[in-house]
Amino acid sequence: MLTSRVDRTLFDIPADEAAALAALDRAIDAGDPFAMHVRGQRLLRNGPTDADRSRGWELLNRAAELGHTYSMNELGMTFMRPEGGRYLPERGLAFLNASAARDDIYGWDNLGRVALYGWDGQPPDPARARDWFVTAAEGGHPFAPSELGCMIVGGKLGAPDWAAAVRWYDIGLARGDGWGGANGAWVILNEQPAGLTPANAAVRAAKAVHLRDADAAGDARGLLARLDARTLAAGTQTLLNDLGAGIEVDGAFGAGSRAALATALAAAGVAASADTPEGRLLDAARAWWATRPVRPDVF
Numbered sequence: 001m002l003t004s005r006v007d008r009t010l011f012d013i014p015a016d017e018a019a020a021l022a023a024l025d026r027a028i029d030a031g032d033p034f035a036m037h038v039r040g041q042r043l044l045r046n047g048p049t050d051a052d053r054s055r056g057w058e059l060l061n062r063a064a065e066l067g068h069t070y071s072m073n074e075l076g077m078t079f080m081r082p083e084g085g086r087y088l089p090e091r092g093l094a095f096l097n098a099s100a101a102r103d104d105i106y107g108w109d110n111l112g113r114v115a116l117y118g119w120d121g122q123p124p125d126p127a128r129a130r131d132w133f134v135t136a137a138e139g140g141h142p143f144a145p146s147e148l149g150c151m152i153v154g155g156k157l158g159a160p161d162w163a164a165a166v167r168w169y170d171i172g173l174a175r176g177d178g179w180g181g182a183n184g185a186w187v188i189l190n191e192q193p194a195g196l197t198p199a200n201a202a203v204r205a206a207k208a209v210h211l212r213d214a215d216a217a218g219d220a221r222g223l224l225a226r227l228d229a230r231t232l233a234a235g236t237q238t239l240l241n242d243l244g245a246g247i248e249v250d251g252a253f254g255a256g257s258r259a260a261l262a263t264a265l266a267a268a269g270v271a272a273s274a275d276t277p278e279g280r281l282l283d284a285a286r287a288w289w290a291t292r293p294v295r296p297d298v299f
Contacts, residue, residue, distance in 0.1 A: 033062070034070075040059030040074075044074070076110060077096070108133075109144045115128040115132060126151060137168070174294075178211035181208025199251070203235045233252065243287060264284065270286045
């Protein structure tokens with residue numbers, strides 16, 4: 001009832017903030033740490049009064065004491081950001097280390113950002129940041145792969161290895177990170193790693209368009225606008241082959257490609273939209289996601 005991450009057209013649960021908050025308060029009274037975290041985070045970030053924000057602190061600390069790593073990370077990062085007005089790095093590190101000690105991927109990722117930006121008062125340490133991001137990425141973190149890709153592209157780990165950057169971006173994209181697609185497409189188009197073509201960039205950008213990060217989707221659309229019709233068609237054919245079509249990737253979108261697209265859309269339960277090179281590519285990407293759904297609502 002409270003989250004904005006649910007498609008209300010798919011779930012018959014209307015948004016009702018008052019009812020949601022009342023349910024959370026009942027769960028808090030019953031001792032539920034997740035309810036404490038959700039209510040506490042909301043109050044700390046958006047509470048209109050000092051009393052509301054104080055209750056947020058209290059609830060987050062209670063949840064952390066009960067072992068809830070989400071609250072450890074929320075409190076830890078609140079104390080770690082110098083611009084946040086509550087900069088107490090030793091206290092923040094205590095929360096983040098407690099989360100990491102419980103093998104929480106968000107604790108690992110947050111420690112990576114602390115090391116990368118020197119939020120602990122120490123000089124930035126890209127090598128230590130890389131190690132934390134790799135640990136988080138290998139544990140399944142959705143955004144740590146793109147953080148690694150950005151470190152590589154930004155030269156923070158030595159001379160950029162463009163192919164390695166794309167590999168990390170691809171992992172993030174598969175987990176629902178739109179920046180993994182937009183950034184990976186940018187690297188392919190601008191740095192031309194061996195074995196990757198503009199059509200491969202088109203595939204990644206098209207996938208990013210359908211993910212929830214509006215800024216990443218906007219960048220991805222900008223990249224698609226740079227591509228000619230044959231490249232877009234080749235990207236569509238590549239996606240269709242990923243879906244099992246077995247057609248030639250030649251950039252000529254003829255009857256066989258059209259039939260393969262229609263078959264893929266029907267199998268995925270996706271309706272065709274614009275009959276243009278970009279529209280067909282985006283439809284194929286929608287079908288791809290329909291067969292490989294991610295859970296962005298949990299991140």
